[in-house]
Amino acid sequence: MLRNRVKELRARHGLSQSELGNLVGVTRQTIGFIEKGEFSPSIALSLRLAKHLQIRVDELFWLEEDLDGQT
Amino acid sequence: MDKHDFRIQFPLWNIALLSILMIWCYSVVYAADMLFNDFEGTILPNGEIHWNIFGLISFFVGFVLLIVFFVAYFLKLHRYNKEHPNNRLTAFTSMKPHEILEDDELFQQVSEKATKKVYIFYSNYLPLVILLMAFPLHRFVFIFVILLLLIIQNAIYYRHLRQYVMN
Numbered sequence: 001m002l003r004n005r006v007k008e009l010r011a012r013h014g015l016s017q018s019e020l021g022n023l024v025g026v027t028r029q030t031i032g033f034i035e036k037g038e039f040s041p042s043i044a045l046s047l048r049l050a051k052h053l054q055i056r057v058d059e060l061f062w063l064e065e066d067l068d069g070q071t
Numbered sequence: 072m073d074k075h076d077f078r079i080q081f082p083l084w085n086i087a088l089l090s091i092l093m094i095w096c097y098s099v100v101y102a103a104d105m106l107f108n109d110f111e112g113t114i115l116p117n118g119e120i121h122w123n124i125f126g127l128i129s130f131f132v133g134f135v136l137l138i139v140f141f142v143a144y145f146l147k148l149h150r151y152n153k154e155h156p157n158n159r160l161t162a163f164t165s166m167k168p169h170e171i172l173e174d175d176e177l178f179q180q181v182s183e184k185a186t187k188k189v190y191i192f193y194s195n196y197l198p199l200v201i202l203l204m205a206f207p208l209h210r211f212v213f214i215f216v217i218l219l220l221l222i223i224q225n226a227i228y229y230r231h232l233r234q235y236v237m238n
Contacts, residue, residue, distance in 0.1 A: 026175035026176065026177065027072060027178065028072075029235065030176065030178075033235075039177050
């Protein structure tokens with residue numbers, strides 16, 4: 001499963017789901033589903049999200065099993 | 072986009088229209104039978120006219136419901152186009168149905184998954200319809216069953232869309 005820090009970083013930037021969606025060109029629902037880990041975005045959308053949230057893609061998204069391997 | 076969005080509700084509008092057509096098709100098939108059989112059995116030898124009361128009811132009820140449906144549909148469409156001037160919908164389309172949402176990659180995926188469910192439904196049930204057609208039933212029954220398949224198709228599609236929008 002793909003995990004992410006979109007919700008945390010969006011809150012840190014003071015953006016609503018709709019505002020972040022507008023910035024990266026997707027709907028509010030898409031941001032919501034990404035945050036819940038129920039939708040895996042394309043590489044292009046991941047890059048746009050990382051750019052607007054000012055973070056590297058691999059720090060924004062990671063695989064759950066990678067985290068399990070580290071612990 | 073929420074569950075009240077016209078494009079999300081489009082399969083429900085399709086279901087309403089198909090349900091009305093189910094009522095109406097009985098009289099249309101009956102009228103076609105009369106026309107192609109030169110009104111045999113309708114105009115009796117003594118000059119009396121034998122009315123099929125169910126056919127008449129089906130025609131008038133279906134006709135009134137169709138008018139009500141199209142008035143409501145065009146009002147809803149007009150309101151939607153007024154609220155979304157950059158994303159206007161046409162009343163009728165022969166290309167891409169309005170219920171196929173491609174606003175972004177989530178909705179593309181949702182539409183693809185819903186379409187997949189519909190494909191599986193047809194793969195399973197069309198052979199049964201073919202089997203049904205082997206029996207000497209009235210043409211009305213075949214049309215009714217095909218309309219029923221279309222209603223179920225729209226219901227499957229709407230159910231899938233709705234669960235994403237509700238979230």
